[in-house]
Amino acid sequence: MNPSDITAENSVLALLTICGVIVAVACLIASEIIMNAKKKHYPEGAKIKKPLPVILLQVASAVAAIPLVISIVLKMIDLFTGNRENLISTVKLLGQGFAFSFGIFIFTILFSLPLGLLVASGRMSKIKTISVFFKTYISILRGTPLMLQLLLVYFGPYYLFGVTTGNIQIGPFNYRFIATVIGFSLNYAAYFAEIFRGGIQSMSKGQYEAAQVLGFTKSQTYFKIILPQVVKRVLPSVGNEIITLVKDTSLAQVLAVTEMFTQASALASAQVSVMPFIVAGLFYYLMNLVIETLLGLLEKSMNYYS
């Protein structure tokens, strides 16, 4: 791209930004007018369901504001770097790193949630040895740095058993990646286990007893009566952990997995610029924004009872 292209781009963007802001404000005012007109028919303080036109207007104003957001972001990047070309290649490289981060994230969620349920069950077992074992497990996994645990999973097989792991490969995943997922899953299972335990123990005895006298088996009681209610209760805390996990994936750099933060570090030192870090931060934030939205929807879908 030569400078004149960028100038042309700039004026188009400026125009879009100005029009967008005007449209956004107009939409917001219109939706307020509709809501006020509607409010007149309701008693003071009553909860009014938003009519469809209002929702559409609000969405429209959000969309119209996008050029403004882009302008601000680009302006900030210009301030930091003065060089927009780097940005494209940086985003591309970080995108590749992001794929790894996302992979770690998804596999960890997939494995650690069920494992957490298992650990929670073990922790609550009536058999003393089992409950002590899982109590110790939770204590150690929560009490030592995740980074250390990752190193142990990666180097442990060699130093403890002399097993070489360098040529292990499952599909497209090498042992670095696999060890990362194992380490994360073991660690997050410990946190999830404690959250699940809290949720399960907060259930009243009456729910079990009602199920028992109605003739439900133990597993029916667990899966039909208890677990669905526990899910609702633990969702906010689980959501918290999930959001932390997104950021924690950056710890995989100790095993030299080329996840996003590793990429950002490399790019930052090559470009002598903080820009890659800022873009990486944006990636993390956008991903968490999506997760937050999904969690919010999930929570809402379970709001039909309290």
Place this chain on the structure above:
Amino acid sequence: MNILEMHDIHKSFNDLAVLKGINLSVAQGEVVAVIGPSGGGKSTLLRCATTLERIDSGKIVIGGTELCNSDDGFIHYCGKKTLGEIRSKFGLVFQNFNLFPHFSVSRNITEALVHVHKKSREEADEICNALLKKMHLAHKANEYPCNLSGGQQQRVSIARALAANPEIIFFDEPTSALDPELTKGVLKVIKDLATEKMTMVIVTHEMSFARDVADRIVFMDGGVIVEEGPAFELVTNPKEERTKKFLAGY
């Protein structure tokens, strides 16, 4: 025929003896009210009869099937299969309802019918609708328990207890958690059940209700049955000092 037979029931929690040799038989169609001061063991008796608590010694027979005996000096409980049979012979209504909050009213009632008693959805829905009508709650079938008043919730839980067509229903203070306003509707449906000759054991503090609806009243205190007799007679003319003292409080 006796639907419930409890013979020489003993039950302690650690060192605390709560039931000290209780004998109670309930005939088909009979309504028995259990009254007595707090801590006397009324709930524990009901919980032992409904398999929620294990007794230390004695014998319990429900609907002709033996739940447990200690004929040889050691307590023996029946196997899993028989336990399931026995649980379908009785219903239990809790003081605090214990409805399943994540199920709609109708699903609270049909869930066990479908998954325990293996009835078809259609059949279960039919039973549910008839019961809700009887409880004056036909219009609430699709509501969730949290949107119902306490009295309505308790009537749902009565419907749930009735769903599998049990031979006997146990109530543990069914109106104690309710505002006085709301107890009426609940007592009314229990009264209706009595008229239909449903066999019932009701732990209650509603003395006038016990007198009017029960055939027999059992007065429990300190883990023993102090006195029992026809409802009206026991309330108006108690023989034991402890019974007199207790009833004087009402």
